[in-house]
Amino acid sequence: MNFKSPVFLMILLVAMGAVVLFFIFFYSPSDNIGELNVTNESTIGFQNNSEVIYTSCLDYIDKAKCEEDAYNVSSNMCSWNENESLCGLKIVEEKEKFYDLEAIEFVFTKGACTSGYNGTCELTISAKARNIGTKVIEGKFFSSFVDLDLDSLVDIFPTEGPFYPGDEKEFSYVFSNLSFGNHFVRFRVDTSYQVGEVDETNNELVEGVNLP
Known part of the structure; x- marks a missing residue:
């Protein structure tokens, strides 16, 4: 047979066309190929x-x-x-933000003392101011120690803003020669009421100590 003859080439083309038509009209690939799972959901x-x-x-x-x-x-x-x-x-009601300062951790620490009838002691006092509100305090406020026995100011401390919610600041003072006996000191945050707080009753602490 002459494979290069026009008749043979025509027969070959017809056969190839028939194969192509068979795959087009009669063969359909499976919906599941390997791990692929196609659903209509x-x-x-x-x-x-x-x-x-x-x-x-x-x-x-x-x-x-x-x-x-x-x-x-x-x-x-x-x-x-x-x-x-x-x-x-969800409709979340936003609570109104507020200012609130609190006096915390008022501590007396006794140091060395001299002997005798007129003996004296060194005494360190410390306390903290804490912002328990939900607003940042931008301005300045003051905290103070007051000697209640003498009704006199011991020291006053400024705090510059910003003072953020949760912030704490510690203040301390050292009495170098405090006489023997009972002593009471008041610590107050926002001494001059410059911060408009929702609760002013938690701004003050009073502690006492007996020396020596």
């Missing part, structure tokens, strides 16, 4: 790296999905409305 939202991403709370169609933290638009921001049977953003 629809998913709310869209997929990114095999994770479902919800674009808004209203994309949830049932209570369970609405309350499931793993699928929330923003962590724990969606809630189910029983009356309307829909999922919406």
